Amino acid sequence: MAGFADLGLRDELLKALTGLGYEEPTPIQREAIPPMLAGRDLLGQAATGTGKTAAFALPLLQRMPPPGGDNPSALVLVPTRELAVQVSEAIHRYGRDLGTRVLPIYGGQPIGRQLRALEQGVDVVVATPGRALDHLGRGTLRLHDLRVVVLDEADEMLDMGFAEDIEAILQETPEDRQTVLFSATMPPRIDGLARSHLTDPVRIQIGREPTPAGEAPLVRQVAYVVTRAHKPAALGRVLDVEAPGAAIVFCRTRDEVDQLTETLNGRGYRAEALHGGMGQEQRDRVMARLRNGTADLLVATDVAARGLDVEHLTHVVNYDVPSAPESYVHRIGRVGRAGREGVAITLAEPREHRMLKTIERITKQRIVIEKVPTVADLRARRLELTRAALQESLLADKGLERFRVVVDTLAEEFDLVEIALAAVKLAHESGGVGDGDQEEIPEVTIRPPRERDGERPGRRVSVRDADGRGRGRDGGRRTPPGGMTRLFVGAGRSAGIRPQDLVGAITGESSLTGRDVGAIEITDRFSLVEIPEQSVDEVIDTLRRTTLKGRRPVVRRERSRP
Known part of the structure; x- marks a missing residue:
């Protein structure tokens, strides 16, 4: 099995990996590092936790020019601020001996700090799409010297509604850049993104390590x-x-x-x-x-x-x-x-x-x-935890001797087993593991689901004429179901709005999922979206801070009609 040295990595990177305790590359690292070092574009499907950060970070660092330039040589786009920090820290650890300057930029952090760091010069920028686009608009992030662009967890970025932001960012990068895309899943949208922006990519698909026969899965x-x-x-x-x-x-x-x-x-x-x-x-x-x-x-x-x-x-x-x-x-x-x-x-x-x-x-x-x-299972488990705690205390054998006088005194009046039982009872109850939870949870019997005629899961989407009249049988708008409220969004078919654009914008930054969004009606000039009543204020705030097809639409509750 090839080690990191066999992959052709430079000594500074090998030293950093040794210091971090890395012994041998994971499958995604063995497959991805050589073609990336050769300058090839790469499309990788890898599950979370397979080591893909090092798979793109190590060759990215090796192929970078010496640090000290004014503009970044590499850009890594990630879906969330937490991942931006995580990837940035990893690249910093790998490139410490190279003097690589790494900067995470994301929303929720004071932009002044990011502006100062960009002005002083950085080598690698790890960014969420929204904040990267913000800096591009300000002219503070200049991408004309980029050599490598990495799209990490690309499926998540598309699910969160960042497709247009990614397109706008890639338009600002050099045509001869190296482009690397990693995704846990490969839906058709990812394949379309790869066809548009990757040139003859090497394709890699790595799942989790298979479990050897007879062994339990991780x-x-x-x-x-x-x-x-x-x-x-x-x-x-x-x-x-x-x-x-x-x-x-x-x-x-x-x-x-x-x-x-x-x-x-x-x-x-x-x-x-x-x-x-x-x-x-x-x-x-x-x-x-x-x-x-x-x-x-x-x-x-x-x-x-x-x-x-x-x-x-x-x-x-x-x-x-x-x-x-x-x-x-x-x-x-x-x-x-x-x-x-x-x-x-x-x-x-x-x-x-x-x-x-x-x-x-x-x-x-x-x-x-x-x-x-x-309840019986719970009591047995709680007793097992008490037994394990007592066993650990006995094996440690620290500080027990000072309690002997208590046992000796009680032994004059009670049997040693009774003393031990009372001590276990006290330990069990003092550990917060009493038997207060007495209610049994009823067992549920699973019945095969029956699908009635005409009832199939899925969101109802209606495209309406320019005068607002629907194409349905009744020609009018339906009343939202109980617990749902309809929002007015001031952008419609003429602006190129599609149902997936609205769902992506809502779920990208709010707490809702696509399953929570109800019926969507799109007219020529506006759209109507049904959402849960309790999430109205949150979704309105989210949509007012989001761009749809390059513009910020008017968003409000639909006005009731007489």
Whole structure:
């Protein structure tokens, strides 16, 4: 098996890798580094946690001119600020002995600091598309000296509505640049992006390392089917039994994140919330508490948690079944990284059972359906934790002797076994593992779903005539279903607006997923979108800060008609 030295990397990079404890390249690194060193464009499909950051960072650093230029030689585009920081730190560590200047630029950070760093000169810029485009508009980010452009987690960037931003940025780069695209999945949109901007690319597809026969997979994937009313109790029960070292619990909305965080803290967990409604400083404090062990549970939305890498993370929990298999892949990719074992848990409502089967089919990985732990299971697990704690104390044999006088005194009156039982009972209850949770969670029977005539899943999309009259049978607008509100967006068919543009703009920075967006109606001059009532203010704020086809449209609630 080839080592890093066999890949032709320079001594400074090899020294950095040795200092970081890297012993041999991962499959994606072995496949990607040689063609990148040769200057070839590359299209790589690699799951999260396979080592793709080093796969593009090492050849990128090797092919760069000596540091000291005024303009960057490399640009790495990533979907989130967390990933921007993570990639920037990695490139800085690899290129330390080369003197490479790396700068992450992303929203939520004071732009003045970024402006000063760009003015002083940087070699590698790691940016989110929105902030990169902002700097291009200001003239503070100049890309005419670029040699390499990397699109990392390209599928996530497209899902978040950054397609037009990416196109605009690439238009500002030299035609002879080297372009590298990495994506966990390869939907048709990624293939189209590659055909437009990559020249005769080397194609690489790397999955997770296969599990040898007879060995358990690194990520154990299980699901529990429960009704919505019992989900909080089921989550607590599962966490009590699993006893994770650190875990991320994924929710769909900000409100759900806040409510569940409060519920878990009420159960005695040290839980922290993370979602798009929080400022960057607040998000950084939350991540610091998780990494230093002050918190053991992170309850987060997908957008907030993309790009996170917590080394001691042991569990990922899907509080709801993700609306797309790609989201499931990205979520469980937070654990089982770099050879570490992990557990992926999904709480599915009965109606979501079919989606679990779809995820199994697409990912080609089995999700085991298990029964929610019973009260008896929970008591047995809690006793096991008490036994393990006592065993650890006995093996350590530190400070026990000073308690002998208590045992000797009690032994004059009671049997030693009775003394030991009383001590175990006190230890069990003082550890916060009492038997207060007595309610059984009812078992759910899965029935095959029946699809009635004319009922098929999917968003209702209507394109209307210029005078606003619909092409449906009734010619009028339908009333939004209960709990939904219709928003007016001042851009329509004449501006080139498509349903996917609206969904991408809404889900890119809000807590909603595509599944939460209701019917979309597009007329010649405006569009109407149905969204959950509780998310109206958040979505209006999101759309007012977003460009659609190069313009910021008017966004408001639809005015009621007499």
